[in-house]
Amino acid sequence: MKLPATIMVAILSAGSGLHADEPFRVGLPVYCAFGTVCSVQNYFDLDPGPGRLDPGCGRLSYDGHDGTDFRVRDLVAMREGVTVVAAAEGVVKAIRDGMADVSIRETGREAVDGREAGNGVLIEHDGGWETQYSHLRSGTVAVEPGDRVEAGTALGMIGLSGATEFPHLHFTLRKDGVEIDPYTGADRAWTCGSPKSSFWTEEAAEVLTYVPTGLLIAGFSSVAPDADAVRRGEQRLGQSAWDPEALVIWADVFGAQAGDVQSFRIVDQHGRALLDNQSVLEADNVSWFSFAGRRRPPEGWIPGTYTGTFEISRAGKTIISKTVPILIER
Known part of the structure; x- marks a missing residue:
């Protein structure tokens, strides 16, 4: 899958060529028109208790949500194809493909027990970092374990596989096995008004401004x-x-x-x-x-x-x- 040169320039400049003295950053994990085709619907839940708190001090999340959901507006757009890309350079650690694109409202959660993430890709990065790309469309995973990828490498397409009710990419960032919110840099120990340390690249942050509604x-x-x-x-x-x-x-x-x-x-x-x-x-x-x-x-x-x-x-x-x-x- 080849992306247009304009988006490739933005993605590659955002995430490749990381030097030892530079902090780890992640670029856009999807190639999509934000505000028309794609939106961030659920943010990382920063409330350690039974409540929910998103990085904009709102409630656009759900209890225990450990990633960022990039939603496609409808199944029509999903079928047309929305490409998921590596957010930073690294090595593919694991993949899954072949799960059907169907809402759990139709199948029930038991049908995806142990495979809630659906089709996906897991990438290892230097310094104990990982990124995970879940709910990909069946038959679109384009990499294999052991592949080295650059920021912007096509991984697959947004789908409806696993434990989901709408087509989206669930993007997870981890450091040494702990999920991290890329908007605040926190791991659920964040309260509204506390400092933020974004892990988005500058280019990604400009696109991914917080939208509560x-x-x-x-x-x-x-x-x-x-x-x-x-x-x-x-x-x-x-x-x-x-x-x-x-x-x-x-x-x-x-x-x-x-x-x-x-x-x-x-x-x-x-x-x-x-x-x-x-x-x-x-x-x-x-x-x-x-x-x-x-x-x-x-x-x-x-x-x-x-x-x-x-x-x-x-x-x-x-x-x-x-x-x-x-x-x-x-």
């Missing part, structure tokens, strides 16, 4: 959509539709928080509001899928372009706003 994808459906079906690419209307039974706008979000105000609005081709729905979220949700819509009027839809807008505001400030158009034909 974000939109994965939004669109229209003609039915009350099921989240899993939409994430598979089903129950979606494209850029146009023929007099659908309903116009339903949906949104898939990460990091929604209690007290957030979400709103759905659908406007016709003349600027008239057909739907204006607003509600307050009652709980924190690392993963949040929601929708609202209107049934087709008895006389049918007037042909033309309709627009749907989804927004989330927090403390009076809009933090997500996405507008999607659709052409209705008859």
